[in-house]
Amino acid sequence: MRCVHGQSGPALPAVLAAAAVLTALTASPAEARRRAHHGGGGYNPPYAAMVVDAKTGRVMHAVNEDALRHPASITKVMTLYLLFEQLERGKMDLDTPLTVSANAARMPPSKLGVRPGSTVTVEEAIKALVTKSANDIACAIGENIAGSEAAFAEMMTRKAHALGMTRTHYANASGLPDSDQITTARDLTILARAIQDRFPRYYRYFQTRSFAFKGRVIGNHNHLLGRVEGVDGIKTGYTRDSGFNLMTSARTGDRHIVAVVLGGKSGASRDNIMAKLVQANLPVAYAGARTTAPVIEVAERPRPAVVAERPVATRTLVASADEDDAVETTNSTGQPLDIAPRGGATPQSSPKWRAAAVGAVPASAQAYAPATTAAFPAANGKYASRLPASEPGEARAPAPREAASPAAKPVTVTPWVIQLGAMDDEGKAKSMLTEARQRSGGALGKAAPFTEKVTHGGTTLYRARFSGFSEAEAAQDACRALKRNGFTCFATRS
Structure with a gap:
């Protein structure tokens, strides 16, 4: 034709x-x-x-x-x-x-x-x-x-x-x-x-x-x-x-x-x-002089507010058939993806996500950025690289496990938990947990959100976690459900 x-x-x-x-x-x-x-x-x-x-x-x-x-x-x-x-x-x-x-x-x-x-x-x-x-x-x-x-x-x-x-x-x-x-x-x-x-x-x-x-x-x-x-x-x-x-x-x-x-x-x-x-x-199409700037990438700088920390040396991660299920990452977009197709059209989530710096949307791309982007300012931020694993004997602050909601009762931590990430502010960690629960499609119905304070190299972070899993398989299943809704996570022993 x-x-x-x-x-x-x-x-x-x-x-x-x-x-x-x-x-x-x-x-x-x-x-x-x-x-x-x-x-x-x-x-x-x-x-x-x-x-x-x-x-x-x-x-x-x-x-x-x-x-x-x-x-x-x-x-x-x-x-x-x-x-x-x-x-x-x-x-x-x-x-x-x-x-x-x-x-x-x-x-x-x-x-x-x-x-x-x-x-x-x-x-x-x-x-x-x-x-x-x-x-x-x-x-x-x-x-x-x-x-x-x-x-x-x-x-x-x-x-x-x-x-x-x-x-x-x-x-x-x-x-x-x-x-x-x-x-x-x-x-x-x-x-x-x-x-x-x-x-x-x-x-x-x-x-x-x-x-x-x-x-x-x-x-x-x-x-x-x-x-x-x-x-x-x-x-x-x-x-x-x-x-x-x-x-x-x-x-x-x-x-x-x-x-x-x-x-x-x-x-x-x-x-x-x-x-x-x-x-x-x-x-x-428009036949005049170009009115939009070239699409050129922005600088890929780390953003310290959100990290996906490596587990401590003594922590054992979940193994799966492809042995990548335990890879921990930050949320790769900084925002929930509310456009996942239904009826099996969603690309099935498997655990191969890896941490990546996220650049801001260039001005030339903002003209046709999705309308949902404005609702999630974090999409214009950048993520830091992962923290190194804790060394043996490293000084660690006590790890109080606080419920994500101020009104919630203290959480009993089960043998297996899910971690979404670690934030430099406890409020941000709690917000992440709240959003994950809302968007999990019921996969976290019986899970209990909590934050865990960790000090590493003079930096204090708050892990965003869900308890409520006695078996590794249950934690993995819930984590996969989160991934299908735009979150990244990993399952680990508590």
């Missing part, structure tokens, strides 16, 4: 007609999902979409734009953002070799299929991600920059938050299935603008139609390039849980939009939806 714009803007009936077709294409409830079964059929992914005028930041179209979704391989846009940063800083150049480890080489398809120990250049890596969406190369990029993919994912999350992508969390560099790899359509429009604003020199790689590598010619998965007028990138994505995703940039004349579609039922359906969004919105 080719969209042709022969006039300055479509007539209103044409816009309405396009909108009607789009509605018909996405008529299924966005917050409902039927899981795909082995053997195929019956999959109805949760749909979300957003179109933003890149010159003004004006939202031109939005459906479930703040609902949590899995980004799939659109993740690689952030992976490339951090790689472009290395190029910009002179730490790498396009000919720098990147070593492909055994871990990277065994990533599942889509992949370039290089052998462990071999190398690819940075430019080859860029093209492999843009065209083939190569998971092995995405992992290799992360390992070469940060030393491990897990450390790189933390860098990705910090960068996302610094850009104003407050509801995004990365767990890997590729977008391969992971229940903790979450984002929103709104956040991805921020990224779509940011990578162009920050790296106009390197953004051109997203226009690559094909890539020649060791005798093979690899085509781009983005089939709108060259088919829809104005489209100049940028990335497709698909997993069973995400549905078919697409991030697009389109410009013609003096107009420029970015658009995101998540949860398409098929690649063709997703492409058709995106084509209609471009056709309906690009001709009526």
